[in-house]
Amino acid sequence: MFRLLNIELIKLLNNRASVILIIVYFALLSLISLIAVINFNIGPIDFHLAEQGIFNFPYIWHFNTFVAGLLKFFLLIVIVSMVANEYSNKTIKQNLIDGLSKKEWILSKVYTVLVFALISTLFVFIISLVLGLVFSSYTEPNIIFSDLEYLIAFFVKLFGFFCLGLFSGMLIKRSAFALGAVLVYFFFEIISYGILMAYYKGDDIIDRVYQFLPFKSLWNLIDEPFSRLGAAKAFASQVGEDLSYDYAVHWYEIAIVLGWSAIFIYFSYKLLLKRDL
Amino acid sequence: METILQISNLTKKYGNLTAVKNLSFTIKKGNVYGILGPNGSGKSTTLGITLNVVNKTSGDFKWFDGTISTHEALKKVGAIIERPNFYPYMSAYKNLQLVCKIKGIDYSKIDEKLEVVGLTERKHSKFSTYSLGMKQRLAIASALLNDPEILILDEPTNGLDPQGIHQIRAIIQQIASQGTTILLASHLLDEVEKVCTHVVVLRKGEKLYSGRVDEMISSEGFFELKCEDEARLLQFLEQHPAIEKTIEKDGLITAFLNAPLSASEFNKQLVESGIYISHLVMRKESLEEQFLQLTDNN
Numbered sequence: 011m012f013r014l015l016n017i018e019l020i021k022l023l024n025n026r027a028s029v030i031l032i033i034v035y036f037a038l039l040s041l042i043s044l045i046a047v048i049n050f051n052i053g054p055i056d057f058h059l060a061e062q063g064i065f066n067f068p069y070i071w072h073f074n075t076f077v078a079g080l081l082k083f084f085l086l087i088v089i090v091s092m093v094a095n096e097y098s099n100k101t102i103k104q105n106l107i108d109g110l111s112k113k114e115w116i117l118s119k120v121y122t123v124l125v126f127a128l129i130s131t132l133f134v135f136i137i138s139l140v141l142g143l144v145f146s147s148y149t150e151p152n153i154i155f156s157d158l159e160y161l162i163a164f165f166v167k168l169f170g171f172f173c174l175g176l177f178s179g180m181l182i183k184r185s186a187f188a189l190g191a192v193l194v195y196f197f198f199e200i201i202s203y204g205i206l207m208a209y210y211k212g213d214d215i216i217d218r219v220y221q222f223l224p225f226k227s228l229w230n231l232i233d234e235p236f237s238r239l240g241a242a243k244a245f246a247s248q249v250g251e252d253l254s255y256d257y258a259v260h261w262y263e264i265a266i267v268l269g270w271s272a273i274f275i276y277f278s279y280k281l282l283l284k285r286d287l
Numbered sequence: 288m289e290t291i292l293q294i295s296n297l298t299k300k301y302g303n304l305t306a307v308k309n310l311s312f313t314i315k316k317g318n319v320y321g322i323l324g325p326n327g328s329g330k331s332t333t334l335g336i337t338l339n340v341v342n343k344t345s346g347d348f349k350w351f352d353g354t355i356s357t358h359e360a361l362k363k364v365g366a367i368i369e370r371p372n373f374y375p376y377m378s379a380y381k382n383l384q385l386v387c388k389i390k391g392i393d394y395s396k397i398d399e400k401l402e403v404v405g406l407t408e409r410k411h412s413k414f415s416t417y418s419l420g421m422k423q424r425l426a427i428a429s430a431l432l433n434d435p436e437i438l439i440l441d442e443p444t445n446g447l448d449p450q451g452i453h454q455i456r457a458i459i460q461q462i463a464s465q466g467t468t469i470l471l472a473s474h475l476l477d478e479v480e481k482v483c484t485h486v487v488v489l490r491k492g493e494k495l496y497s498g499r500v501d502e503m504i505s506s507e508g509f510f511e512l513k514c515e516d517e518a519r520l521l522q523f524l525e526q527h528p529a530i531e532k533t534i535e536k537d538g539l540i541t542a543f544l545n546a547p548l549s550a551s552e553f554n555k556q557l558v559e560s561g562i563y564i565s566h567l568v569m570r571k572e573s574l575e576e577q578f579l580q581l582t583d584n585n
Contacts, residue, residue: 017388024377104372107338108389108429109362286301287340 014118015125017110021092022122028088035084039133042077043141062239065145068157072235072257074138075164078130079232082168085126086175090188093119093179103287116279119176127168131161163231163259170228170267170274177274180281199225227266233257289316290352291437291468292337297346299332299492306332308492309346314437314470319463321479321500322472323578324489330472331369333489334441338366351436362390365430366439371422375415379406379425382414383432390433400428404458420451427458437468444478456481480574490582503577507544510553513566514540520562527556539566 022028045064064073096102105115143149175192182188203226206216220226238257292314299307307329314320322330335341337348339357350360373382383397401407404424409417417425423443430438440459444452456478463469463482473479479486479500486503488496496503514520517540524533524542531545550569557564 013388013391017385020377020381020385020388021374024374024381026376099375100370100372101374103340103368105389106340106358107361107366107368108386109358109360109364109391110389111356111358112339114358284342286335286342 018122071160089175090179091185094185097183123172131165173271173274180278321483328489329492365435367426371426404428476575508571511568512540
């Protein structure tokens with residue numbers, strides 16, 4: 011395993027474009043902490059976002075993993091190009107000739123993706139911990155370390171998403187087209203979902219079907235956290251709306267995404283087995 | 288002799304096209320093999336199959352008597368196929384480090400092999416800045432990294448300038464002289480004739496000949512003759528028991544032998560018959576002529 015990771019790291023870390031994108035990604039992740047300094051000061055209203063409770067434990071786990079999850083597209087570029095470039099440089103052929111098996115080749119990519127997801131999760135964990143310790147109103151250990159399932163969901167979300175990128179790169183073999191395909195599919199899923207939701211108003215059949223599709227299943231892992239904010243709740247109760255909503259991370263949501271990951275990895279491998287290079 | 292690669296009844300179809308048809312041959316340790324064939328005769332496809340990058344349709348191949356899996360076997364093989372494929376953004380040295388990692392060997396050989404192909408001075412330049420000749424030499428260095436049991440070269444001089452071709456040939460000859468088994472696919476016949484001991488001739492995916500190069504050029508050769516008195520010479524040739532046939536063209540008479548006969552002995556016989564010739568050359572058919580005969584006749 012470490013041999014395969016090592017091979018992949020030599021390829022990645024010598025590629026300037028990849029390194030820059032990775033750095034930008036982690037820089038953006040750290041920028042989450044900058045939300046803390048958002049401070050509106052309009053006449054009598056003094057609005058300091060950090061004091062609205064977004065950095066309170068355990069809510070911070072939910073909020074930060076959600077926001078960090080939006081940044082995953084940066085790493086998608088790295089992952090798609092690390093697969094597709096092997097085709098355009100024909101280095102995949104050379105790797106196999108040099109004695110890497112097809113299985114090892116796919117595994118080296120999967121391990122890399124796993125490490126990306128793991129490091130991102132660890133990074134978000136540390137940033138959230140620091141932010142929370144600075145701004146949270148509650149700092150008792152049992153509160154700090156509650157709701158950590160959001161981090162697991164975050165890890166699974168990234169892994170599933172990167173596996174999708176991996177498969178797309180394998181299938182299409184050209185970075186730009188592979189990225190485009192992911193985006194086109196992304197919009198297709200969102201728009202069709204929006205249209206169908208409007209059509210079947212009041213029926214949850216669409217949700218029940220769409221929870222099995224790649225992007226919706228990724229989205230479902232971490233529900234949007236904003237309506238959970240104290241301010242939003244207060245506002246909702248004033249206008250008489252009930253915002254009680256299920257924010258929890260469910261095992262079946264994780265299972266669906268892991269299922270997709272397995273499918274993506276398996277078919278990437280099958281593609282490689284079947285193709286003449 | 289130890290068998291390195293055995294190919295039996297290998298077939299590869301691309302849709303309707305059969306690129307390799309029921310091909311069998313064996314590579315033994317210590318020989319230098321050439322695979323000859325016109326473009327599109329299935330040379331690269333055959334090598335691709337044995338190198339794990341092309342899927343066979345039917346048939347079988349075995350590396351090292353089938354004792355180890357193909358990808359493990361390939362760690363003991365050095366191969367370059369068509370164009371050199373490396374990571375363009377990495378230096379030669381880094382690229383070779385990667386190959387070392389894949390083959391599971393340490394970095395100590397890198398400098399030695401770069402020296403062999405004369406790239407030591409440019410080893411820290413990016414691969415993308417290399418000329419085609421340098422790229423091809425780097426590919427050879429990469430194939431040599433593990434001191435391979437067999438070196439497979441597919442059209443190694445394709446697209447190179449004369450100096451580049453010369454450099455690559457010198458390197459191949461040097462490697463061959465050290466006793467490394469080599470499999471060289473090429474459509475350049477003089478290239479194969481110069482370095483190979485054995486040859487496999489392919490045409491449209493089928494094997495036309497396989498065996499030793501000197502046995503392929505098996506004829507006794509021929510004389511090229513000129514004489515003032517052509518009629519008498521032709522009459523003499525017709526009666527000579529060692530002459531199979533004669534062809535007259537542009538005043539030059541070519542007499543093909545069917546039994547061994549040296550030029551001096553032949554000259555003596557001519558003089559004894561009172562025939563004095565003005566031109567006498569004894570030649571053997573080149574591999575090229577043999578090859579063209581083989582590939583045309585079928």
